[in-house]
Amino acid sequence: MHAYRSHTCADLDKSNVGDKVRLSGWVHRVRDHGGILFIDLRDHYGMTQVLCDPDSAAFADVEKVRSEWCIRIDGEVKARADDLVNSKIPTGEIEVFVREIEVLGASKELPLQVFGDQEYPEETRLRYRYLDLRREKMQENMVLRSDVVSSIRRRMWDREFKEFQTPIITASSPEGARDFLVPSRLHPGKFYALPQAPQQFKQLLMVSGFDKYFQIAPCFRDEDPRADRSPTDFYQLDLEMSFVEQQDVFDTIQPVLTGIFEEFGGGKSVDQEWPQISYKDAALWYGSDKPDLRNPIKMQVVSEHFAGSGFAIFAKLLEQEGTQIRAIPAPTGGSRKFCDRMNAFAQKEGLPGMGYIFWREKTADSVAQELGIPVKEAQAKLKSGEVEGGMEAAGPLAKNIGPERTEAIRQQLGLSVGDAAFFLGGKPKAFEGVAGRARNVIGSELGLTDENRFAFAWIVDFPIYEKDEESGKIDFEHNPFSMPQGGMDALMGDPLEVLGYQYDLACNGYELVSGAIRNHKPEIMFKAFEIAGYGKDEVEKRFGGMVNAFQYGAPPHGGCAAGIDRIVMLLAEEANIREVILFPMNQRAEDLMMNAPNDPMPDQLMELGLRVIPQD
Incomplete structure (x- = not known):
């Protein structure tokens, strides 16, 4: 035996x-x-x-x-x-x-129980992660993660992609986050970096003649932690293809992810149609570039109904350039109690409040107040038909802007009795985030969000540049390596109008995929960076390897990367990404189990030619 x-x-x-x-x-x-x-x-x-x-x-x-x-x-x-x-x-x-x-x-007395559903502080769970991982739910999550990765590999192999591993120790390359630097012993005073992504290497693979590449790639970014993001490292399905356009990338990754969510989604429906929504429209309709389409609410611009109205706050606001008033429809939200709750939500978000209108059946109380008569007399007038019944608008905004404007808003938003609308105003970038979060809360609290569904959407047409309102400086708003739509001609006009062949895939309010058709022509790349204030010498210094390679017959190419941790988090129905990572860091980017980061030994520093300067 x-x-x-x-x-x-x-x-x-x-x-x-x-x-x-x-x-x-x-x-x-x-x-x-x-x-x-x-x-x-x-x-x-x-x-x-x-x-x-x-x-x-x-x-x-x-x-x-x-x-x-x-x-x-x-x-x-x-x-x-x-x-x-x-x-x-x-x-x-x-x-x-x-x-x-x-x-x-044998086991010592346990700092946390493996049996049962007791909740423990995250610090305890991470310090004794090897015990936490014995729990049934954690075992299930990690097996799910393994199975998802295995299935992704099989699906990519079936599509004739070749799996290659790119370097982990490389050069520092600014790609939107801070690098983790690694000091070199053999080259004192110089540093390697851990890759934020295999971005440049996978593009170089296309220049090398490999047509379809993928890997389950570790990525390292020194970022502030969030519930859906690790502060140090994460894994992504990284892929790149030559001789492709944007739609080719979409057509490649969609069946892979559809299959994964159908296989491991626990019976939830998986949308087969993935709409393509412009970045501009996503910000307008959903207040987010990663909208949750399980929620049917679409925001709309209603500025015309408040311009010159009796609601002075919005009317004066609209006199300023670049301002808007947007409405968040709330079907079935037409009660003062719900409206007060949403007003309180806005105040927690740092706003003075959120205007609202709700529609209800006309009541004797409101008729009495409007006509200045007793309630019983108002009841009689309603019953006799002397005063017409039906629908009325309620709330402070309705009183200020009057019935005609209120009715126009209702018709524009397609609302009826029992519904409400909430309003935010100002320069869109200042309030879009709050509006998007309010939309999510409204959809959830009113039961409008379909929890038994995975809803996907491609967000496209990202602007390449943005202007700093204080300095007036033009800089990159999104990925600087994206091919501008229109090529060199587009860069000769207004930079703020230039859109890139860049795209994200949103699912249930999370960004799952990010990618682009790459700018593979050196002359266009130099011009794109020049607009943002980066000279040719600086571009060659920062990205010399890739720029040099593009001068030797670079093919058109593009690709994307899908976050493995986030995919598994959605499939496991977890709200925190640390629930699907074996040995995660805490919110302060600390490994409590292994005591990292820790102090280096003096001889280690001497070998590297480094000295730690004490922080005050």
Whole structure:
């Protein structure tokens, strides 16, 4: 018999009754039923109930074991009585009577319990991650991650992509985030960098003549952490193709991701149609370049209804250049209680409030207030038809702008009795983020967001440049390596009108994919950087390897990268990305388990020619 096990803890069933078996695993829990000891023995594959009574020679040793001890048992498989069968587990029809036990690894008192659904502080979970990972949900998440990566590889191979590994130690290259620098011992005072992405290398692969490349690539960025982003490293499905246009990239990655979400999405529906929405329209309709299309709400510009109106705040605001008033429709949100809740939300977001109008059936109270008559008299007038019933607009805004403008807003937004609308104004970039978050809250609270669906959308036509309002300087707003739509001709006009062949894929409010058709022509690249204030010498210094390569017959090429961690987070229905990463950092980019970052040894610093300057 094998030294540790003849079967896993998920293998045994009624066909094994009478067999002599050997199992190894962890003590999930111990129960004493009238002197008979029951142990739920757990390994990676499942659970088996083992038991021992005082007649067994192993009883004294079994009495000593505690939760999370690692043990080996030899025993005999027996059938459970019919009324004791546990149909929830594959081994529920049998149990193993212990004849011999060996403690493979005893456990100290546990800082967190593996059994049960207790919640523990994140600091405790990360410090003892090896225990946290024993929990059933964490085991499921990590197996899901492995299976997703395996499936992605198979799907890419099936599409004739070749998998290559690009360097981990490379040159620093500003790509939108801070680099992690690595000091060189052989070249004192100089530094390598960990790659933020394989961006330049994968483009060089296309210049090298490889037509379709992919890898499951580690990426390193010194970023501020968020719930959906790791502060140090992450993995992405990285791919690049030669001789392609934007639609070719879409047509390549869509079936891969559709298949992944259908295979691992737990039965949720997966949208087959992925609309292409311009960056400009996404900001207008959804207040975000990663919209959640499970929520049907679309925002609209309603400035004309407030210009010169009795609502002075919006009317004066619209006198300033570049301002707008936007409405967030809220079907079924037409109650003062809900409107007050959303107003409170806006105040938490740092705004003085959020204007609103809601539509309701005309009431005797409102008629009485409008006509200055008693409520009973108003009731009589409504009943007799002397005062017309039907719908009325309510809320402070409705009173200020009057019924004609209010009705025009209602018709534009397609709203009716029981609905509401919320309003934000100013320069769009200043309020779009809050408007987008408000849209999400409204959709969620009113039950408009379809939680049983994966909804995808390509965001396209990103602007390449932006202007700093204070300095007036033109700089890159998005990826500087994207081919401008219109090529060199587009760069001869207004920079703020130049759009790039750049695209993101949004799913359920998260950015899953980012990519572009690359700027592979040196003369266009130099001009693009010149507009942003970077001279030819600086471009050659920063990106010399790629610029030089493009002078030797570079093919048109493009690609994208899909975030593995974020995909698994969505599939696992987790709100925090650390729930799908084996050994993540905490919010302060610290590894509490391995005590990183830590202080280097003096001899290490001497070898590198470095000195640490104490921080005040």
